Amino acid sequence: MSLETEIAALVAANNKLIDYFSGKKTAIDAAVSAAIAAAPSMVRAYWVDQQLGDDANGLGTEASPFKTLQQAINATPDGGRVQAWLSKDYVLDKHINLAGRRLVVAGVAGSGRRLTINEFMPEGETLLRMGSFWASNDSTVQLVNVTVSLPASSAGDLSAYYGLVFASGSSAPIMLQLRMYNCAFELRGTFRGKLFGPGSVLFALSMIGTAVPSALNGSLIPGVAAGTLSKDVGHVITNLSSL
Template identity: 30%
Template sequence: VSNNTALTYLNCRYNQLTSLDVSSNTALELFYCTHNQLTYLNMRNGITEQLIDFSAKNNSLTCVEVNADDVAYATANWTNEFDVGVTFDFICGSEARTHWYVATTGSDASGSGTLASPLATIQTAINVTTESDTVSVAAGTYVENIDFGGKNIAVIGADRETTIIDGNQAGSVVQFEYYEDSTAVLSGFTIQNGASTNFAGGIQVGWASPTLTNLIVKNNSTTFRGGGISMGGNPTLSNVVIKGNSAEGYGGGIYKTAAPDDSDETFLSNVLIIGNSTGYNGGGIYLSGGSNMILTNVTIANNSHQNQGGGIFLRDSCSVNLVNSIVRDNEHPEIYFDTFGDQSHPNDITVAYSNITGGLDGIITNDNGTITWGDGNVDIDPLFVDADSADYHLSDLSPVISAAASEVTIDGVTYTAPTTDIEGNPRPNPAGTVPDMGAYENENGAGLYNGPVWYVDASSELPYANGGPGAPFSKIQYGINAAANGDTVSVVAGTYVENINFNGKNIAVIGA
C-alpha cells in the first residue's frame, strides 16, 4: 500500500498477512487489520490523533513500530487496540542490535537500520542506539545537526572527504554535552556550515571527553566562542583538519576551557589548524580557565585575530606542551599570554623540537608566565608546498624534515610521535629515520648515522643530510666535521668550492 499515499481508509481484516508497512500512508484516518497473522507492523507514518478509529487485534504481534516521538502517545492511547502485551518502539528489537547503518538512499520511515535497509538520518540512528553501538554512515551529504545525547557510541563516516554533515547554519553541527567518555567516537566526516550564537559552530564538547579523529572541520562560525570546536571537557583530537572557521569572540579554530575537575588534559596529534579567524583573541586556539593542552605534530598557520594571539592565546593559568609542531605565519604574535588583570594567574608553555616564527620572540608572555625552551627548536621557513593555496605538506627541501623527535620527556612524562601522519602515511618515513615536524610527514628523511664512512656529494642539497649513503653531505668539510678518528670521508666526483681543514683528526678523505 506504500504507493497509495493519499489513502484515508484501509480495511484488511480476515486475511493471512504476516507483514504490513503503512509508514508511507500519512493520510490514514480509519485502519483495520484484525484477524491476520501479522508478526511485523510498521506505523512510522507520524499519525497520532488523526487516526480516528483502528484495530489490530488477533495477530501475532509483540511489538509495533512507530515514530520515536510517538512511542509515548501510542503506549497511552493505542494499547487497547492490540493484543495484550504488545509494545511500541521505533525499531522493534533494537536493544539486541549493535551496528546501525545510514545512507542518503535510506528511509527513517521504512528503513530498519541494516546495511540492506539503512536509515536516512544520522540522528535517527543515534536515537535508537544503546551503549557501545556503532553507526556506519555511507558517503553523501547529510543536512542535520546531531547530538550524541550522552551515549558512548561510535559514529563512523565512510571517508572524511566524501561524508559530510552540513549544519545548514542552524546551530552547532555536532554536540557532546552529557559526559560522554573516550569511547564516544566521531570519525570520517567533514563537519561544515554550522552557525551558533553561543559555543561552537562546528563541534560543541561540553563536560565530555569524546574521541575526534579523521575529521575536517571547516567553514563554521559562532558569535561567541569556538568557531570550529568548543571544548569544556577533555576530548582527544587526532588526524583532524580545522580550517576556515570564525568566531566573533574567542577562538577561531578552537576554544578550550578547563574540565570541571582536576583531570583537565587535552591531547592533539596530527592536527592542522589553518585559516581560522577571530574578532578578538586566539585565531587558532584560545585557552582559558586552567586548561592544559598537549600538541604533538600539530601545524598552526595563517590564523588571524583582531586583538592578540594569532596562533595560540593563553589566559588564566593555562599550560601548553608544544612538541614536534609548527606555529608559523599567524597574525603576530604567534603565541600570547594574557595578563589577566593583576597577573596572579600565570600561564606556561614548554616547547621542544618545534618551529615558531620569531623563536622565543614569537611568544609574548607579558611577564605573566614561563617559557621552557627545550631542545631542537628552530625559527626557519618550513618550505610548505604551497601555503598560499593552503597546501601545508612539507616540500622535499623542507628544513624540518627529520627535525623532530621520536619521543620527548617533559616533567617526567614521555610524549611519543604518532606512528602515522594526518593522512595515514607512516611516520617516520622512511622507516628508521627521524620524524618530521608538523602534521604531514614527507616521504623523505634521514635517521641517526654514526659512520664510519661519511658520504659527500656536491649535487646533493638535502636539508636533512646526515652523511649516510642515502643522505650525503654537500660539502667535504661537513663530512670532516662529523667524522671521528679512524673514519673515512668518501667524496663523489664533482667540483667542491671550499677550503677544508682536518682539524687534527686522523681520518681518510678519499675522492672518486
C-alpha cells in the same frame, strides 16, 4: 555397624552432595548464560542514508539503513556506543541529542564522505545555531574518515551554542570530548563558531591524521585565543601544540 559399612554410607552421602552441587551449578550456569544472552548489546553499528533511509521501518543495516543519525542513537541503549556508517554525504542542520551515548560517525575509508554543517534557527529563539552534537552524561563524539564542511557564519549575533559539540544543564558531562581521525575541514567562508560550545569546564580534543586550518585558530575551545599554547591551558587535553 562395621567400619566398612560406615565408610560406604559416608561415600554415598558424599556422592549425593556432589550430585546436588553439580546440578545446582549447571542450573546457575544456564541461568547466567540466559541472562547474558537476553541482555542488550551496549555496542551497536548502524548505516545511515539521509536520502534513501527510513527511520520508521529501516533496520539500520546497509541494505535497510536509517534516515538520521538521531535514529541510530535512539536505537542504542543509554550509555552504549554506536558507530554510524554514512552511506552518503550527510547534512547536519539541527542538534543531535546524544543522550548519554558515545557516537562515532564514520565514512568508509576512501569514500570521501562529507558531513556538511548548516545553520538553523531553533523554534522560539532569535539567534542562529549550527548543526551540532548535544552531549550529556557520558557522551563522546568521534568523527572518522569524513570531511567536515563548516558554514560561512551569518552576520550579526550568534548563539553561544553555535558549536559542533556542546552541552547544557545538569546532565552536561564533566568533560566534553571530540576525536577526529583521518578527517579534513572545509571552510565555506568565514566561520565564527567553535568546535566546542559551552557546557563543560574540561575539554578533550584529539586530532589524528587531521590537519587544522589556520583559519580555525582560536575557534576550537571557548575562551581560548588563537595561538595559545596547549601546555598553558590547564582545562584542555589535546595533542595539538597550540589552539
